[in-house]
Amino acid sequence: MQCENLFPDVVRSARCTAVWQKMASHFSGVLQLTDLDDFITPSQECVKPVKVEKKQGKSVAKIQIEDDGSYFQVNQDGKLQKLEKAKITLNDCLACSGCITSAESVLITQQSHEELYRVLQRNKQGSSEQMVVVVSVSPQSRASLAARFNLSSTDAGRRLTTFFKSLGVHHVFDTGFSRTFSLLESQREFIERFQRREQDKKSLPMLASACPGWICYAEKTHGDFIIPYISTTRSPQQVMGSLVKSFFAEQQGLTPQQIYHVAVMPCYDKKLEASRSDFYLTESETREVDCVITSGEVLKMLEQESLSLSDVDPGSLDTMFSSVCGDELLRHEGSGSGGYLHHVYTHAAKELFGVEVKDITYKTLKNKDFQEVTLEKDGTVLLRFAATYGFRNIQNLVQKLKRGKSPYHFVEVMACPSGCLNGGGQVRPLPDQSNKELLQQVEDLYRAERPVTPEGEERVAELYCTWLQNVGEDRARQLLHTQYHAVEKATNGLTIKWVS
Numbered sequence: 053m054q055c056e057n058l059f060p061d062v063v064r065s066a067r068c069t070a071v072w073q074k075m076a077s078h079f080s081g082v083l084q085l086t087d088l089d090d091f092i093t094p095s096q097e098c099v100k101p102v103k104v105e106k107k108q109g110k111s112v113a114k115i116q117i118e119d120d121g122s123y124f125q126v127n128q129d130g131k132l133q134k135l136e137k138a139k140i141t142l143n144d145c146l147a148c149s150g151c152i153t154s155a156e157s158v159l160i161t162q163q164s165h166e167e168l169y170r171v172l173q174r175n176k177q178g179s180s181e182q183m184v185v186v187v188s189v190s191p192q193s194r195a196s197l198a199a200r201f202n203l204s205s206t207d208a209g210r211r212l213t214t215f216f217k218s219l220g221v222h223h224v225f226d227t228g229f230s231r232t233f234s235l236l237e238s239q240r241e242f243i244e245r246f247q248r249r250e251q252d253k254k255s256l257p258m259l260a261s262a263c264p265g266w267i268c269y270a271e272k273t274h275g276d277f278i279i280p281y282i283s284t285t286r287s288p289q290q291v292m293g294s295l296v297k298s299f300f301a302e303q304q305g306l307t308p309q310q311i312y313h314v315a316v317m318p319c320y321d322k323k324l325e326a327s328r329s330d331f332y333l334t335e336s337e338t339r340e341v342d343c344v345i346t347s348g349e350v351l352k353m354l355e356q357e358s359l360s361l362s363d364v365d366p367g368s369l370d371t372m373f374s375s376v377c378g379d380e381l382l383r384h385e386g387s388g389s390g391g392y393l394h395h396v397y398t399h400a401a402k403e404l405f406g407v408e409v410k411d412i413t414y415k416t417l418k419n420k421d422f423q424e425v426t427l428e429k430d431g432t433v434l435l436r437f438a439a440t441y442g443f444r445n446i447q448n449l450v451q452k453l454k455r456g457k458s459p460y461h462f463v464e465v466m467a468c469p470s471g472c473l474n475g476g477g478q479v480r481p482l483p484d485q486s487n488k489e490l491l492q493q494v495e496d497l498y499r500a501e502r503p504v505t506p507e508g509e510e511r512v513a514e515l516y517c518t519w520l521q522n523v524g525e526d527r528a529r530q531l532l533h534t535q536y537h538a539v540e541k542a543t544n545g546l547t548i549k550w551v552s
Contacts, residue, residue: 163323165349171312172220183312184304187216188225188292188373191383192318193347195498196478199490200351201361205497206381210366212316215354217367226374226381227315230292231390234262235506237285237532238392239399242462246404254280257453257460260392262287264325265467266446267536274450275538281453284533288390289315289322290331293340294531295373297333299519308336314343316350318475321467330534346477375504382504387439388495389471393425393464395506397437400462401427405434414439421445421469424460437462442469473498 114126115135123135168185175182189212191205198208213224238260245255261267261283270278286294292315297308304311315322325331326341333340345353354361368379375382386394394412401407407427414423421441427434438460440449446465452458468474473494481490506512520528 163326163344165345165353167343168314168345169219169353175220182310184223184306184310185221185312185314186223186225186296186300187221187314187316188227188230188289188296188341189316190227190288190318190472191231191381191498191501192388192472192475192478192494193316193350194226194381195388195473195494196318196347197350197361198497199493200479200482203362205383205501206379207366208361209381210369210379211361211364212350213369214367215357215359215361215364218364219353219357221314223370223372225292225296225370225372226376227288227292228375228381228383229373229509229512230295231288231384232375232504232506232509232512233291233295233532234285234288234390235384235392235395236512237528238283239396239403239506241283241285242396242400243403246400246461256462257281257458258283258396258462260462260464260466261285261534261536262390262392263319263321263466263468263472265319265321266465268321268324269443269446269467271536272539277454278450279536279538282536284535286532286534287325289317289325289341289344290534291532292373293326293331295515295519297336297338297340298531299515300373308333308340309338311338312342313340314345315341316347317344318347318472318478319468320346320475320477322346322477347475347479348477351479375509377502377504381501383498383501384506385503387464387471388473388498389441389464389466393437393439393462396462397425397427397435400435405429407434418448419445422448435462436460437464439464439466441466441471443467 116124116126116132124132125135126132171183171185175185189209194209194212195205197203197212198205201208203211209226216224238258242258245252245258249256259270259278259281262285264287267282270282293313296313297311301308301311315326323344326339326344331340332338369376369381384391384395386392397412398409401409405427407429409427412425414425416423417438421439422445423439425435425437427436436459438449440446440463446467449458449463449465466472468476470491474491478494479490481487516522516528520531522528
């Protein structure tokens, strides 16, 4: 990724190059955690904004890397000057499919399947600090694991329920259920924004907020400019976190601290999201989501237990917080990233213009990860929506916004190319399988489940009336929405030498 594309007013086009010495085996993809001493992987182009003081008449030096991994700047006179190591903390991370370093001990110890094992083992040993362990599984992770073991997505969900409970987990929920809240709140928020668009020029386009990689990027690279456009609706992971540590805890007669909540996600960036201070319950001194593990980490757990998911008996689904019909899990229409465009578009068309949309026609623009949908009447465009995946398309979107040339009312934004089904935490292809083939298989399994409309979920409607005290009320806004924070482009103690 080129710095000049991200920070044209801050730094020159640059690449930060470094050396791997050793990689922690259980992390890869979107976030790569290592036990190194603050080095960065050269396999990704890592970008951190650093203001470079230009000196008159001095050309750019070359960087020389010694066998021991030391960095030296080679000056014009041939002399070597040893450079400091790059030091990047979680606050510096753009979640740009780049790096995170050994300094992130919190993530390594608290956001891994080893930590889940530690909690379960402590429970088995009869510790006085017994925890009720809840695992929430995303539909994308379910489809990824189903593809690996040649199962249907629902069958994978039922077998995962058995597997987790055999380890000592008490409840296994489906984040498709919490996504229903996210979709309903996104619909409501869009209508509010559309109706005040004349008074508030930054109410539109509304940019989806379910992807933490996109949120980190927006906060750290465009700050106060982009934040007003972003939907305040929580992601399904964090809605489930609120649901489990609030309503579920109360129903079970537990304090939030007595629940250990694990989310199974397709994306390493979700570890960052769970770690946000906004989702820390200060009074209870606990996070809403205590641990995030990826689809790939679940596969490692199965391997550690010498199990194939296809050999695990399917169990009964926990229906308290799951989108089910009988013993079948349900999905939402639209993209494999949650269908935000689909549901907000169909709802807005009906609510604002009285148009019942049966089928949505997507128009592919520059590439398959940039698609557009329009609602027209008598030659006039009433709504123009887009789905924008991957950082190249995201950067183009942001630049259009900055130039005042964005034609969109709503954009479903996702950091990963092809969206969440292709997340960096998903199960990797087998040796004889291509990435494209696997992605298609995962998508087919995801779409094979029966669709449900957010408005058709009776259990969700019931919780709006009881737990949330009606749609749009203060309690719903508190528990289903969040806020974002512009991050200064300061170095925060970071020292990086840039080379053209």
